[in-house]
Amino acid sequence: MHGLINRAIQGFAIDTAGPDAWRRVAREAAIDPNQPFMPLMVRNTPVTHRLLQATSRVLEKPAPVVLEDLGTWLVASRGTAPIRRLLRFGGETFPDFLNSLEDLPGRARLAVSGLHLPAIRLCQDRDGSYTIGVDAPHRGYGYVLCGILRALADDYGTLALLDPPPEEPDAGAFGAGSFHLGLTLIDVSFAEARAFSLVGPERGE
Amino acid sequence: MTASRQSEFGKARPAAPTGLAPEVLERLMPMHLVVAADGTIEQAGRTMTRLRAGLEGQSFFEVFDLRRPAGACSVPDLVAGEGRLRLGFRDFPRTAFKATAVPLPEGGGALVNLSFGISIVDAVRQYHLNAGDFAETDLAIEMLYLVEAKHAVMSDAERLTAQIYGAQQAAEERAATDALTGLRNRRALDDALQTLVDGGRPFAVLQMDLDHFKAVNDTHGHAAGDDVLLRVAAILSGQIRKGDIAARLGGDEFCLLLPGTVDPDRLSALGKTLIARIEEPIRAGGVTCHVSASIGVAVSQGTNADPASLLSRADAALYASKHAGRGRCTFAEGEG
Numbered sequence: 001m002h003g004l005i006n007r008a009i010q011g012f013a014i015d016t017a018g019p020d021a022w023r024r025v026a027r028e029a030a031i032d033p034n035q036p037f038m039p040l041m042v043r044n045t046p047v048t049h050r051l052l053q054a055t056s057r058v059l060e061k062p063a064p065v066v067l068e069d070l071g072t073w074l075v076a077s078r079g080t081a082p083i084r085r086l087l088r089f090g091g092e093t094f095p096d097f098l099n100s101l102e103d104l105p106g107r108a109r110l111a112v113s114g115l116h117l118p119a120i121r122l123c124q125d126r127d128g129s130y131t132i133g134v135d136a137p138h139r140g141y142g143y144v145l146c147g148i149l150r151a152l153a154d155d156y157g158t159l160a161l162l163d164p165p166p167e168e169p170d171a172g173a174f175g176a177g178s179f180h181l182g183l184t185l186i187d188v189s190f191a192e193a194r195a196f197s198l199v200g201p202e203r204g205e
Numbered sequence: 206m207t208a209s210r211q212s213e214f215g216k217a218r219p220a221a222p223t224g225l226a227p228e229v230l231e232r233l234m235p236m237h238l239v240v241a242a243d244g245t246i247e248q249a250g251r252t253m254t255r256l257r258a259g260l261e262g263q264s265f266f267e268v269f270d271l272r273r274p275a276g277a278c279s280v281p282d283l284v285a286g287e288g289r290l291r292l293g294f295r296d297f298p299r300t301a302f303k304a305t306a307v308p309l310p311e312g313g314g315a316l317v318n319l320s321f322g323i324s325i326v327d328a329v330r331q332y333h334l335n336a337g338d339f340a341e342t343d344l345a346i347e348m349l350y351l352v353e354a355k356h357a358v359m360s361d362a363e364r365l366t367a368q369i370y371g372a373q374q375a376a377e378e379r380a381a382t383d384a385l386t387g388l389r390n391r392r393a394l395d396d397a398l399q400t401l402v403d404g405g406r407p408f409a410v411l412q413m414d415l416d417h418f419k420a421v422n423d424t425h426g427h428a429a430g431d432d433v434l435l436r437v438a439a440i441l442s443g444q445i446r447k448g449d450i451a452a453r454l455g456g457d458e459f460c461l462l463l464p465g466t467v468d469p470d471r472l473s474a475l476g477k478t479l480i481a482r483i484e485e486p487i488r489a490g491g492v493t494c495h496v497s498a499s500i501g502v503a504v505s506q507g508t509n510a511d512p513a514s515l516l517s518r519a520d521a522a523l524y525a526s527k528h529a530g531r532g533r534c535t536f537a538e539g540e541g
Contacts, residue, residue: 036368039361082357089350092336110347111354198349199330200356 001048002115007037008080009051012070013059015077021058028054042114052140064143064164071147075155086111087152088196094156094188098122098130117141129184142179149183159190222309223316234318235340240265240306242280242313252338253319256300256328265317270295280315284308290317298331300324321345326352383453385431386438394452395512397462402510408464409472409504412519413479415457416497416531425492432489433496440482444475460519467504469536476500476534484532499526503537 014022026033029050037043056063075084090104091097105117118141121133132149134142146164153160163182223230223239230237231250238260239248246268249260260268271277273291283290288306293299303322306315321328325345328334339345381393389397401408415437422430434457441451441459450462466472483498501522503515518537526535 039365082353082360085353086350086357089346089353107350110351112358197329197333198335198346199326200353 001043001045002112003037003039003041003043004112004115006043006048006051007039008070008074009048009055010037011077011079012073013055015073015079016069017059024058025051025054028057040112040114063140067140067143068147068150068164071144071149072151073147074144075148075151084152084155085196085200087148088155089198094153094158094160095185097152097156098183101132120145129182132181132183134179134181136178139179142181146181149181154191155194156188157191157193158188159186160184161186222312222314224310233340235338236319238265238317238319239309240280240283240315240317244280247314252334255334255338256332257294268295269293270299280313283317284315288315292319298327300328300331325349386434386453388438388441388459389450389452391452391454394450394454394460394462397450397452398512398515401462401464402505402512402515404464405507405510406464407467407505407507408462409466409502410515410519411461411463411472411476412501412503412516412523413459413461414499414523414527415459415483416499416527418457418496421489421494421496425489425494429489429492429494433487433494436487436489437483437496437498440479444479444482467506469504472502472504472536473534476502480532480534497532499523499531500534501526501537502534 010022013025023033029047031047031051052063052066056066059066061069074080075087086107087097090100090107099122101120101122104120108115108117118138119135121135123131123133125131132145134145143164146162149160150162161184163184165180225233227248230239230248235250235252237248237250238246238253241247244264244266246260246263246265253260257268265280266278269292271282271290271292273289274282274285277283277290283306288308290304290306291301292304293301301322301324302319304317304319306317308315320343325348329345329349336346381389381396383390398410415433418430418433421433434453437457437459438451438453441461445451445461445463448464449466452460452462454460463472463475466475480498480500483496487494487496501519501524503519503522505515522535522537526533529535
């Protein structure tokens with residue numbers, strides 16, 4: 001699993017529950033709490049699974065909730081502002097963004113060449129609602145995407161209803177298997193969108 | 206026909222001599238200009254109009270400075286050859302463009318399609334452009350996405366590099382430090398001595414051995430011995446100046462390197478002070494210990510110095526101190 005993913009879990013745990021909670025998570029997952037994850041270093045998938053399970057136990061939240069909160073945090077927290085900006089390049093409006101969703105794994109790989117995300121399929125039903133499919137093998141990505149979409153709908157000022165699948169005890173949030181998420185747009189201009197410009201503030205050299 | 210033109214996108218306008226309706230041309234190329242045979246801009250795409258209002262009716266050659274082909278000053282010059290242009294606004298901001306000019310089928314004018322090329326990031330910032338200002342097929346947005354992604358990854362990489370550098374410095378610091386006392390270790394002393402010799406400036410080497418230290422270890426245990434070593438290290442650190450080096454070479458052996466200090470009176474005074482401070486009773490783990498120190502000093506005037514011979518001369522002087530009854534400071538014979 002890519003180092004950025006482990007580091008995102010670490011950042012999320014520290015941001016939402018504090019450094020002490022992170023130390024407990026690290027202890028449960030049998031990793032060194034003082035050693036930050038190297039963003040570009042790929043570690044085994046079991047490390048990521050242990051991390052998620054430990055986070056779920058320490059935060060006392062079911063795994064799907066942890067993953068959804070992680071997705072929301074990726075978009076909405078201050079420390080991950082670059083991710084929110086990169087996602088907003090997906091489209092000028094939330095429907096535009098949804099229509100570019102299938103490009104998301106390609107965009108991620110373009111930004112960080114070793115970052116492989118599962119394929120996403122978007123179907124628009126006859127009544128205008130969407131079904132979003134996330135390919136196997138890691139169901140967890142589906143819940144993260146659910147959190148990302150909730151936070152991005154807010155960012156675009158759109159009111160949308162999301163309908164994640166019920167947690168299947170045998171599949172599990174960390175298990176294999178594909179994932180289907182329903183999404184209905186209620187009001188595209190429900191609130192003012194957060195500002196977004198194509199180029200960020202000038203950086204001091 | 207310029208008088209009847211409306212600038213709002215989407216409203217019906219008479220077809221330009223390109224053969225395409227202006228709104229169609231605009232959807233394909235929002236940064237196009239139609240230039241009449243006399244050089245007058247007849248039609249400007251909506252993004253060009255965002256960069257400069259009122260382009261239509263002005264002379265193309267007064268608005269733009271042609272860099273390639275150099276000296277082009279007429280419409281036939283623009284379309285000559287393959288019509289590949291490099292140009293920029295004459296007024297500020299002097300945004301640079303790449304462009305292709307093609308001759309129009311009738312009337313001797315030209316259709317010029319512009320693009321920002323590599324100046325796109327500055328242009329988007331300066332003119333507050335958004336996705337709608339680019340053609341759907343233009344890769345500008347993907348390019349800006351990549352610029353953004355590069356910045357994000359680079360700033361992460363910079364932070365990480367700083368972290369790793371800090372960790373490396375700390376590791377080297379530990380590698381050059383005596384774990385018990387925090388003074389430099391033998392490796393660090395050897396490096397510093399070599400640097401001083403290479404520098405060719407005068408300096409002194411002061412070798413020191415504790416007297417009666419073995420008795421402390423034997424009588425009161427190693428913990429008390431460690432306390433004595435820590436106390437001695439503190440005394441050495443307190444007596445040296447910035448730029449001097451204090452090292453523990455192992456056991457109860459210490460060494461000072463004193464750049465620029467070669468005056469025998471000053472060195473002798475320093476030796477006496479050190480011995481006097483070390484001879485003060487030391488409280489170590491509930492007991493009081495008494496030790497002293499023997500010192501040997503060798504001086505280098507900076508020319509033809511050799512690290513090994515300097516150390517062995519200082520060592521010889523140290524043994525002379527021991528033989529002469531300990532608790533004293535002896536100078537090595539000659540100079541190196």
